[in-house]
Amino acid sequence: MLRIDQDEILPDKWYNVISDLPEPLSPPISDSNDSSSIELLNRIIPAEILKQEFTFNRYEKIPDRVRELYRIVGRPTPLIRAGKLEEELRYKGKILLKYEGGTVTGSHKINTAIPQAYYASLEGSRSVVTETGAGQWGTAVALAASLNHMKSRIFMVKVSYDQKPLRKTVMELYGGNVVSSPSQETEFGLGLLAKDPKSPGSLGIAISEAVEYALKNDLKYMLGSVMNSVLAHQSIIGLETRKQLEIEGEEAEVLIGCVGGGSNFGGFVFPFLKSSKDIEMIASTASEIPKFSKGEYGYDFLDSAGILPKLKMYSLGAGFIPPGIYSGGLRYHGAAPSLSMLIRNGRIQSDEVGEPEVINALKVFARTTGIIAAPESGHAIATAMRYARKNPAAKKTMVLNVSGQGNFDLSIFNKVGL
Amino acid sequence: MKLTLYFTLGYPDNEVLDEFLEVASENGVERVELGFPSADPRYDGPMIKRTHEVAMGNYADQATKNIVKRLNSCGIKAYALVYLNSVMKSLDSFLEKISSFGFDGIILPDLLIDYFSGMNQILSALKEQGINIIPFVTPSTPDAVARYVISEAGKWIYYGLLPSTGITVPYSLKELYGRAREIIGSKEICFGFGLRNIPQIRELNELGADSIAIGSKLLEFLEQRNTGGFKAFLEEVNVARN
Numbered sequence: 001m002l003r004i005d006q007d008e009i010l011p012d013k014w015y016n017v018i019s020d021l022p023e024p025l026s027p028p029i030s031d032s033n034d035s036s037s038i039e040l041l042n043r044i045i046p047a048e049i050l051k052q053e054f055t056f057n058r059y060e061k062i063p064d065r066v067r068e069l070y071r072i073v074g075r076p077t078p079l080i081r082a083g084k085l086e087e088e089l090r091y092k093g094k095i096l097l098k099y100e101g102g103t104v105t106g107s108h109k110i111n112t113a114i115p116q117a118y119y120a121s122l123e124g125s126r127s128v129v130t131e132t133g134a135g136q137w138g139t140a141v142a143l144a145a146s147l148n149h150m151k152s153r154i155f156m157v158k159v160s161y162d163q164k165p166l167r168k169t170v171m172e173l174y175g176g177n178v179v180s181s182p183s184q185e186t187e188f189g190l191g192l193l194a195k196d197p198k199s200p201g202s203l204g205i206a207i208s209e210a211v212e213y214a215l216k217n218d219l220k221y222m223l224g225s226v227m228n229s230v231l232a233h234q235s236i237i238g239l240e241t242r243k244q245l246e247i248e249g250e251e252a253e254v255l256i257g258c259v260g261g262g263s264n265f266g267g268f269v270f271p272f273l274k275s276s277k278d279i280e281m282i283a284s285t286a287s288e289i290p291k292f293s294k295g296e297y298g299y300d301f302l303d304s305a306g307i308l309p310k311l312k313m314y315s316l317g318a319g320f321i322p323p324g325i326y327s328g329g330l331r332y333h334g335a336a337p338s339l340s341m342l343i344r345n346g347r348i349q350s351d352e353v354g355e356p357e358v359i360n361a362l363k364v365f366a367r368t369t370g371i372i373a374a375p376e377s378g379h380a381i382a383t384a385m386r387y388a389r390k391n392p393a394a395k396k397t398m399v400l401n402v403s404g405q406g407n408f409d410l411s412i413f414n415k416v417g418l
Numbered sequence: 419m420k421l422t423l424y425f426t427l428g429y430p431d432n433e434v435l436d437e438f439l440e441v442a443s444e445n446g447v448e449r450v451e452l453g454f455p456s457a458d459p460r461y462d463g464p465m466i467k468r469t470h471e472v473a474m475g476n477y478a479d480q481a482t483k484n485i486v487k488r489l490n491s492c493g494i495k496a497y498a499l500v501y502l503n504s505v506m507k508s509l510d511s512f513l514e515k516i517s518s519f520g521f522d523g524i525i526l527p528d529l530l531i532d533y534f535s536g537m538n539q540i541l542s543a544l545k546e547q548g549i550n551i552i553p554f555v556t557p558s559t560p561d562a563v564a565r566y567v568i569s570e571a572g573k574w575i576y577y578g579l580l581p582s583t584g585i586t587v588p589y590s591l592k593e594l595y596g597r598a599r600e601i602i603g604s605k606e607i608c609f610g611f612g613l614r615n616i617p618q619i620r621e622l623n624e625l626g627a628d629s630i631a632i633g634s635k636l637l638e639f640l641e642q643r644n645t646g647g648f649k650a651f652l653e654e655v656n657v658a659r660n
């Protein structure tokens with residue numbers, strides 16, 4: 001574990017990729033001619049977050065208070081050499097793990113929950129609203145809200161709510177208030193339940209409910225992925241990794257991570273885009289949610305109800321209800337516009353892995369590293385294993401972002417046994 | 419600091435527009451930007467979007483030619499603002515048509531965003547017709563892209579203050595001005611798309627901006643055919659920019 005001088009590793013600025021993209025990013029647009037869905041952002045998103053969303057600054061200073069909270073929750077996270085995994089795979093290069101599961105809430109989501117909650121409270125908010133899939137984001141929001149003396153209300157996608165009852169306990173322990181989505185608390189939820197009382201829900205639906213609830217109750221809304229500002233906050237992963245590699249005298253040649261909305265992946269790889277070397281970057285998604293191979297690149301809504309603006313991205317359609325795989329965090333129809341653009345122009349490659357292969361990868365990983373990784377991260381691990389097996393003599397230094405730990409997702413192994 | 423005014427051609431109708439242009443020419447305006455009505459003026463704010471809807475039915479080539487001729491005879495330069503999405507199907511014939519109108523250049527707000535991959539072709543079509551491009555860049559245009567189109571382009575650069583309209587981003591004009599200068603260098607920059615009030619104009623003037631463009635703010639006068647209010651507003655702007 002690399003824990004030399006934490007203050008040297010923890011960056012004091014976030015990196016925003018917008019001004020370094022090869023093409024201009026298409027702005028969010030409203031479906032109707034009145035741009036109401038764009039104006040709505042002004043009401044539910046803290047002004048400072050909006051500024052960061054549309055920033056022209058390449059670097060944004062991390063407020064001192066946020067840096068202090070980052071330290072409290074376990075940043076910087078470790079960079080670990082997975083020597084036994086290299087042996088197991090007979091891989092000639094090095095495999096390094098950036099372990100975001102090492103934060104107190106167990107995933108990278110806390111990296112953006114803290115600044116979003118901080119700015120909301122700075123602007124006078126006493127309560128925040130959000131959605132969560134697997135529960136990692138909701139957990140991060142619940143803690144970040146409490147750390148900033150606020151309450152939180154969390155709409156949790158029904159399949160995950162049912163699959164992971166302990167998640168709810170954790171969020172409540174951190175001070176959050178959790179509801180299953182679709183819920184009776186919003187018109188959108190009521191409408192869906194009337195049509196299909198057994199709806200498993202989806203992230204798109206939960207986002208719609210959270211936004212409707214925020215608007216109705218005049219609260220600030222926090223979004224866990226997709227937005228530029230979120231990817232900028234997550235750049236702390238890549239910036240720390242770069243510093244840690246530099247201290248170790250290593251150079252990354254392959255970067256691998258998983259993609260739901262694209263925040264841990266973008267945050268991890270974007271700070272490396274301008275490196276002189278042609279680093280291979282591979283985004284791993286679920287075969288069950290094949291957004292990069294079967295999705296369309298164009299404008300689509302962020303949420304299922306179409307309350308929020310449209311973004312230009314890869315999407316399977318805002319109405320797409322993903323199959324109920326365990327990787328709740330990957331059950332989303334779209335992906336961040338900046339990441340979508342870089343996948344489309346070929347700078348970033350993509351890979352798709354199905355659940356059975358992920359379960360197997362998680363087992364091998366646990367037995368060689370001791371880490372019980374989140375199912376979402378299991379996709380990145382499986383892609384890394386494919387890479388190692390395909391290129392055993394490659395000798396390339398691979399850095400793998402392990403976005404979270406999976407202690408609450410152990411029921412994934414019930415289906416197949418150990 | 420030079421002043422550019424934006425009008426949508428045919429809004430609210432051709433006569434009222436003429437009256438406003440007359441007032442503009444008597445009050446020291448240096449440039450006029452004329453928007454060709456589009457069915458999808460997607461990078462404009464809700465108010466200007468509405469003018470496009472109304473103007474669709476009123477637009478006439480002959481009226482446009484007359485306007486540009488009259489402006490030029492008063493020493494005012496005229497620029498066409500055109501959404502490529504509305505002319506792309508017959509770009510060459512559109513450009514050929516307007517090349518004789520007397521415009522000093524063309525602004526294409528959707529070029530970099532929606533037609534980026536075909537940009538070089540579009541730029542050469544413009545060159546062929548002898549039409550200058552005025553690059554339109556915003557705070558979210560990537561540096562490399564902005565530098566490229568600026569190197570290809572003309573006399574001045576149109577810098578949109580808002581990355582996407584409708585969002586009230588709490589920008590500092592000073593930071594934004596610094597950023598624009600860093601990328602654009604010594605070429606003339608015109609700041610617009612989001613200028614609403616006199617204090618902003620004064621601040622840009624103090625920062626050393628070369629020129630400004632005003633659009634949405636004029637609609638309240640146009641809608642009510644209030645040429646008196648328009649004149650008073652221009653006088654205020656003239657104090658703030660000198």
Ligand SMILES: Cc1ncc(COP(=O)(O)O)c(C=O)c1O
Pocket residue numbers: 107108109133134135136137224225226258259260261262263264265328329330374376377403404405
């Ligand atoms: C552990 C973990 N990894 C990855 C993701 C996917 O999200 P993103 O692509 O935004 O990082 C999630 C989302 O909930 C998650 O909890």
